[in-house]
Each structure stands twice: as C-alpha cells, then as structure tokens.
Amino acid sequence: MITLTGLTKRYGGTTAVDDLSLTIEPGLVTGFLGxxxxxKSTTMRMILGLDRPTAGxxxxxxxRYGEFRHPLCQVxxxxxxxxxxxxxxxxxxxxxxxxxNGIARRRVDEVLDTVGLTDAAGKRAGAYSLGMxxxxxxxxxxxxxxxxxxFDEPVNGLDPDGxxxxxxxxxxxxxxxxxxxxxxxxxxxxxxxxxRLVVIGKGRLIADxxxxxxxxxxxxxxxxxxxxxxxxxxxxxxxxxxxGVTAEVVSPGELLLSGTAVEPVGELAHRLGVALHxxxxxxxxxxxxxxxxxxxxxxxxxxxxxxx
Numbered sequence: 592m593i594t595l596t597g598l599t600k601r602y603g604g605t606t607a608v609d610d611l612s613l614t615i616e617p618g619l620v621t622g623f624l625g626x627x628x629x630x631k632s633t634t635m636r637m638i639l640g641l642d643r644p645t646a647g648x649x650x651x652x653x654x655r656y657g658e659f660r661h662p663l664c665q666v667x668x669x670x671x672x673x674x675x676x677x678x679x680x681x682x683x684x685x686x687x688x689x690x691x692n693g694i695a696r697r698r699v700d701e702v703l704d705t706v707g708l709t710d711a712a713g714k715r716a717g718a719y720s721l722g723m724x725x726x727x728x729x730x731x732x733x734x735x736x737x738x739x740x741x742f743d744e745p746v747n748g749l750d751p752d753g754x755x756x757x758x759x760x761x762x763x764x765x766x767x768x769x770x771x772x773x774x775x776x777x778x779x780x781x782x783x784x785x786x787r788l789v790v791i792g793k794g795r796l797i798a799d800x801x802x803x804x805x806x807x808x809x810x811x812x813x814x815x816x817x818x819x820x821x822x823x824x825x826x827x828x829x830x831x832x833x834x835g836v837t838a839e840v841v842s843p844g845e846l847l848l849s850g851t852a853v854e855p856v857g858e859l860a861h862r863l864g865v866a867l868h869x870x871x872x873x874x875x876x877x878x879x880x881x882x883x884x885x886x887x888x889x890x891x892x893x894x895x896x897x898x899x
Contacts, residue, residue, distance in 0.1 A: 592617055592770055593638060593739060597647035600633050600794075607633045609794035610647070615772050617738070620765045622785030622802070623774040626885050630794040631774045632670070635741055639668055651739050663692040667732030668741040672724040672748070677717025681708055681727050684716055685734060694735055702730040707756075721748025729760070739770040746780060758784045778878040790881065792888025802877065809875035809883055814848040814856055817869035827865045831856070847873065 593615035600608040608630040615621050625631050636642040638649045640656040649655070651666050659665045675684050685699045703709050706726040711719070719727060725748055732740055742761075746754045761784055765771045775781055781788070781802075788805050790798040798805055818824050821843050828838035828846060837849040848856060853872050860867050 592652060593741075593772060594650045594653070595634070595638075595647070596650075598634065598637060598644055598649055599646040600630070600637060600642060601645045606794050608637070608644075608791075611791065611794070611796055612647075613789055613796060613799050615770055615789075616787075617770040618765055618768050619786040620761050620771045620773060620784055622781040622788045623772060623791075624776075624778075624781065624788055624881060624885075625791040625797075626888055628793075629791045629885075629888060631791065632743060633794075634791070635668070635670060635743055635772075635774065638741065639666065639670070661692040661694075661735065663688060663694065663731075663735035663737065665735070665737050666739045666741065667735060667737040669725070669728040669732045669745055670741075670743045672721065672728040675716040675724070675727065678715055680713045680715055681719070681730075682712035684727070685730060688731055688734055692735055698734060698736070702733045705733060706730045722750065722753055725749055725757075726753070729757070737769075739772075740764055741772045743774045744776065745773065746775070746777065754780065778876070778881055782877040790884050792885045797884050797888065805884070806875055806877055806880045809880035812849075812875050813873040814851055814853055815869060815871045815873050816846040816848060816856060816860075816867060817844055818865060818867045819844065820866060823863070823865035826863060827856075827860055830859060830863065844868075 595611050595613050598608055598611040599606070611634060623631055633642060637644050638651065638656065656662060656666060682699060682703065685702065686696065689696065689699055703712050706729050708723065708726050708730065711723060716724065716727065725745060729745060732742065746757050749757065758780065761771050761773060765786070773785065785802050788798065788800065788802050789796070816824065816827070824844065824846055831838060831848060831851065836851045839847040841847055853870055857870050
C-alpha cells in the first residue's frame, strides 16, 4: 500500500505537487494520469525518496522508503528505462542490484526469463533498444519480488505484443495482491489495464475513483435514437427539450441525446406512440472523460484551427 498525506513539493515559486492525499490499495492496478507538468513524476520520485517533500508524507507499507534496509524487496520501480550504466550488460546490472539488496543470484536469471531478455542478457545496456531497456527496467522492478510496484510509462518503445505482455503482467501482479501504480499517457491502454484511476492536474488531485465511475461521469455520454418517422422524432425531441435534454440531429432519422439515459427516453417514446428502431446508450471513452477532467489543467494548449 502507498499512502500520501498532504504531499507537497515546491521549487521556488512553483508548486509541482499541491497537498496531495490518497491511498493506493493492494490488489488493484491503479492508473496515474495527468497532463505534462501535472506532477506525476515528482510524486513518484517523492515516494521513492529521490525528491524531498516540502510538506506532507509519502509512505510505503506504513514506512518511508529510506527506512527500508533492502528497499528492492519492498518496492520495485521503473521511472527511467535508460537510467542504467550503458557499458554494463543487462545481467551484470541486475546482479549489482541484487547484491546490494541481499537478493539471491538465481533471481536475476528468473526475472530475465520473465521479461524475455535471457538471450540478450550479456549485451551492453547502452546498445539496448528502448523496448529492451523497458523490459530490463521491469526486470529490475521485479527483482526483489516486492509487494509494491511503480511504473512510469512502462510501454514506451514496446511493440504491440510487448504492450499486451505488460498489460497482462500488471494485471497478474495485482491479482497476486500486490500494489501496482502505473503512470501513462496512453488512454486506450489504461482503459484496458487499470481498475482505478488517480488523475491530477497542476499538482492537485482531480479524481480518484474506479475507471468505470470516471467514464460514467462524463458529459460525453449520449443516447442514440433511430426511428422511421421524422415527425415522431421531432415530437420526442421537443418533449425531451422541456426536460433539459439536448438533441443533436445526426441524420433525418437519427438523434443523439445529451443529459438523459435510455430508460426515460424509451418510456416517453412509448407514451407518445413514437416508433423506434434503435434506442441505445453511447458510452464515453476514457480519453473523452479524461479530457473533460483536465481541460483546465493543460499547461500548453494549442489553438484550435478549422481545417477545410
């Protein structure tokens, strides 16, 4: 478990993380989302003791990271896939980490096999591709068989098969009861991987909820209505407008409704005698929900230009 209480980090007059309080529970994949400059990396660095908080605390299993005698056996982390000595081979890099934390030598070969780098273990880390470096970094995170794991953009540089492997790995680690905390900008991947999401913007907490709940909050949810008679659909739309529902005409026989759910529309259509060929809920995507949540937190927003 990771517990943040009033966590704050300031650099001069800039506040990178602002009074952040949350708990990352075991047994779940928790996605960590936010625009560039939101404070995600700074938060992860404070959890690992790489940055000192200006205020507040970051605890792992009830203790500060620096209090662990063998930290790799408590917390496994991948923050920078290229943060390895470029002249040292993959196996030698992991062996050095294992020795410093009292981890058996055989564990190095186990994690190399887990991440698929056994055949490249003797290759210099500096010659690894980004995808290979990610795999080696994940091996390092798994080395101490820790109960808490943190990954910052773990699928960068991976091919589709590698992305799927990371997704399955994260979910399997959580299924074992571990705490899995993953930062990513890939909304589609988070939608398939995470159970819960923490969203921050400008260093502040915006949302902390199950992924389905965050998507359900989105105003981009729509109800699709399709029918054979335009007059009937116009009548339905007029009655719905009186209830604050907005209707968008997609085609002569199709409407998209905002501000309502399927059930009341179906009941109203039945009372009015309006024939329908389709009545369905059009759920928002995680990307749409995320963009709504962070609209006021984007550091650099490009101007919108109409394209013809």
